[in-house]
Amino acid sequence: MPLCRAIGGLVAVVLVYRLLLLLGLPSSTVLAFSAVPGLAIGLGASKLLGNLFAGLSIQTDRPLRVGEFCRVGDNLGFVTRIGLRSLELETLESRVTIPNSVVDEATIINFSRRGLPGNSSPMQGLELRLDLEGDWSPFQLEEVVERAQLSEIPIGIAYGTAADQLARVPELMRAAVEQDPQLRCGACRLERIAAFSYDHVLEFSSSHTNHDAFEDSLHDLNRRVISTLEAEGIEIPFPTQTLMLHNN
Numbered sequence: 001m002p003l004c005r006a007i008g009g010l011v012a013v014v015l016v017y018r019l020l021l022l023l024g025l026p027s028s029t030v031l032a033f034s035a036v037p038g039l040a041i042g043l044g045a046s047k048l049l050g051n052l053f054a055g056l057s058i059q060t061d062r063p064l065r066v067g068e069f070c071r072v073g074d075n076l077g078f079v080t081r082i083g084l085r086s087l088e089l090e091t092l093e094s095r096v097t098i099p100n101s102v103v104d105e106a107t108i109i110n111f112s113r114r115g116l117p118g119n120s121s122p123m124q125g126l127e128l129r130l131d132l133e134g135d136w137s138p139f140q141l142e143e144v145v146e147r148a149q150l151s152e153i154p155i156g157i158a159y160g161t162a163a164d165q166l167a168r169v170p171e172l173m174r175a176a177v178e179q180d181p182q183l184r185c186g187a188c189r190l191e192r193i194a195a196f197s198y199d200h201v202l203e204f205s206s207s208h209t210n211h212d213a214f215e216d217s218l219h220d221l222n223r224r225v226i227s228t229l230e231a232e233g234i235e236i237p238f239p240t241q242t243l244m245l246h247n248n
Helices: 002-022 027-044 046-061 100-105 138-151 164-178 209-231
Strands: 069-072 075-082 087-089 095-099 108-110 151-157 184-192 198-206
Touching: 046 075, 046 095, 046 100, 069 087, 075 095, 075 164, 100 138, 108 198, 151 164, 151 209, 164 184, 164 198, 198 209
Parallel strands: none
Antiparallel strands: 069 075, 069 108, 075 087, 087 095, 151 198, 184 198
16 A cells, blocks of 8 residues: 555656646746755655655565564554554553654564464464562572473372372373373372372473363363273272271
């Protein structure tokens, strides 16, 4: 659209020039009059022309597109319009209009992911920085990141389970996770010997693109865990307690 407008303006100037010649004005006079608009443009419309050419550059290089989530300078939001003179961002607080010349010179960070399949939902990324109180070692920070990336399922195994069955629990849980191609098993470990059971923790990560799909996958995984343990004769115990009474 900006290119069409520029071509339309050029055609209009040529038509006016031809019209003046057809009216009988000498070409030297027409050229003299044409210098006046050029001088006016040079004095008063330099910013407009700068925005025009910057808009053409943005639409040619396409560092951002309508609907994408971007940071332009200090402004962060969704691109709602790329016009001939300016660009509009929809931020959390308001709608921001930025001249194209400013956009062309600013640092643009595009958080949107391109190249996804046509039936995939658009994905946005956002850098999030958290201020952690206290002194954290590199090992502790690595554990925090790992906890954020992995999901965990606690699994209790009854005390009556044989040693060989107990040793096969990690292998069985890995097989249950990997039946879903979008899940990846991290580890299955015996975390502690609790009051009522041998408590295992199953860690896995997901590549699902939305939360509902992940919840459905987690539902199916829980059912596979139950059926796998049942097929192997491994019991998930109920919490029990024995009360001993002594008569004095």
